[in-house]
Amino acid sequence: MFTFSIQPMATVMHLPLHQNGVVSSNHFSPVRNMKPLRVSMSSVPPSHPFQVCVKASVTTSNRLGDCPFCQRVLLTLEEKHLTYDLKFVNLANKPEWFLKINPQGKVPVIKLDEKWIADSDFITQTLEEKYPIPPLTTPPEKTSVGSKIFSTFIGFLKSKDPNDGTEQALLSELTSFNDYLKENGPFVNGKDISATDLSIGPKLYHMEIALGHHKKWTIPDSLPFLKSYMKAIFSKESFIKTRAKPQDVIVGWRPKFEG
Numbered sequence: 001m002f003t004f005s006i007q008p009m010a011t012v013m014h015l016p017l018h019q020n021g022v023v024s025s026n027h028f029s030p031v032r033n034m035k036p037l038r039v040s041m042s043s044v045p046p047s048h049p050f051q052v053c054v055k056a057s058v059t060t061s062n063r064l065g066d067c068p069f070c071q072r073v074l075l076t077l078e079e080k081h082l083t084y085d086l087k088f089v090n091l092a093n094k095p096e097w098f099l100k101i102n103p104q105g106k107v108p109v110i111k112l113d114e115k116w117i118a119d120s121d122f123i124t125q126t127l128e129e130k131y132p133i134p135p136l137t138t139p140p141e142k143t144s145v146g147s148k149i150f151s152t153f154i155g156f157l158k159s160k161d162p163n164d165g166t167e168q169a170l171l172s173e174l175t176s177f178n179d180y181l182k183e184n185g186p187f188v189n190g191k192d193i194s195a196t197d198l199s200i201g202p203k204l205y206h207m208e209i210a211l212g213h214h215k216k217w218t219i220p221d222s223l224p225f226l227k228s229y230m231k232a233i234f235s236k237e238s239f240i241k242t243r244a245k246p247q248d249v250i251v252g253w254r255p256k257f258e259g
């Protein structure tokens with residue numbers, strides 16, 4: 001097990017969470033079954049960094065790999081100024097210690113109040129409830145904005161037939177998102193970055209690198225608000241610190257491209 005320590009830029013107050021047992025996305029529907037959390041503004045910051053299991057790089061030892069869900073969790077920790085230690089998991093040969101933590105075998109997994117919890121939806125929601133400052137909540141009516149971009153990107157990446165409509169499906173989702181940003185941006189919730197941006201940003205990063213390399217595809221100039229959005233997110237210090245190496249993204253998506 002390799003551990004990589006990350007220092008905070010600052011600290012914030014934190015709140016106690018009461019949960020039972022190991023939680024994973026297998027047993028736990030992130031939103032529906034979420035237990036009520038007790039919130040107290042008088043709590044102190046955690047004395048130790050969080051432990052976070054993330055995908056290991058396949059090109060460089062002891063480095064973060066290409067998992068957009070892991071980056072989403074790390075971005076949330078960064079934006080909330082919470083410290084963390086990374087545990088790199090080789091997903092091609094999962095170690096026993098990791099499968100004990102999360103029998104489902106998926107990353108990210110984070111240790112919160114002595115319990116390991118999985119699934120980026122659940123993790124980020126729990127972090128928001130335990131550490132509400134600074135707030136990252138996206139209003140419910142905006143959380144589905146851009147939600148089909150990732151699946152349509154994968155559909156296009158996997159496609160072998162240029163006329164099967166998958167490129168058009170992606171373009172349609174990107175155009176809707178561009179138009180939304182034009183009216184409501186620069187971020188999904190307006191001027192401040194929020195949880196939905198921290199979810200979409202890593203996916204757009206993967207899309208740009210994977211489609212650029214495997215399909216020689218680039219985002220059309222007709223989508224300037226999307227381009228500015230990507231530039232704004234990709235240039236954030238928190239994003240640069242937590243992003244995967246482009247080569248890992250290329251290698252990671254190759255099996256889907258080659259089918």
Ligand SMILES: N[C@@H](CCC(=O)N[C@@H](CS)C(=O)NCC(=O)O)C(=O)O
Pocket residue numbers: 025055066067068069070091105106107108118119120121
């Ligand atoms: N819904 C999960 C998805 C997590 C996920 O699919 N992670 C991938 C890596 S990007 C994984 O661990 N895959 C297991 C494997 O490759 O064996 C989340 O949001 O955390």
